[in-house]
Amino acid sequence: MDAVRLIVTSRCALAASGDAPQILAEVWQAQALAQAIGSRLAVSGPPELRGEALGLTELAGRGCGVLDAPDLDPGDLRAAQLTELDDARHTLLCLGVLLAEVGIALVGLASAAADETTYWQCMEAIDAADESRDRVREMLRKLAAREEAALPETEVG
Template identity: 60%
Template structure:
């Protein structure tokens, strides 16, 4: 399944979350997708995006780590397979990154709601750490988008130079 469809599925699932456990599972799913997309880009993406992509993979991994559902005593659903395991293609990279950025923003908002509503100090601090990880992943997505834009500008200015060079 391509990244844009996986992101849409994640956004829908997060919007449908009705319990703290469901919200945490969907936050974990989003971070797993960030990790997978970052790792995928780090290996197969354009060379100028690979450093930031590695950072996205690492940030997503950190986000998964702070959302240990069993340690939080939530509906652990230990058999939960990351939705990202279905990733078969990134598809439209810009759209995938924009969608991932939006999903991570929604995850942050959902986790703020959980943190504000809980009396469990452990859950509160896990949410705070997960919010920080989602923010870091979002920063990495924006950095990749900036590099992608710079790359596209560079190739379009090179093409414009090439077309004017033959005009003389």
């Protein structure tokens, strides 16, 4: 399935999640998807993105690691459904929005946490999502610089 479609599905599922376990499951899914996208870009994306993409893979993996993995059927794991990543720029723009929404959901969850364990899980997951989003922004900056460099110079007369 196309990366952008999976991101949209994740955004909708996160928005529709109600209680803390559902939110945490969707956050985990979003981080796993970010990890898969980072991995795909690190292997077959534009060369100038590969280092940042590898960093995204590691950070998103950390985001998954601080949370309990949800009990999912193998077919329900969105990251495993990733088969296409045609437009790196569009994918990264959408992924940045998803990661921002993940951070917002986690802030809400942390502020309402009834126990310290959940609070600190959320705080660590917020850090991972923010750092992942920073990597996405850096990749977008590098893509913009590449596109700018590819433009022919025009003279102003």
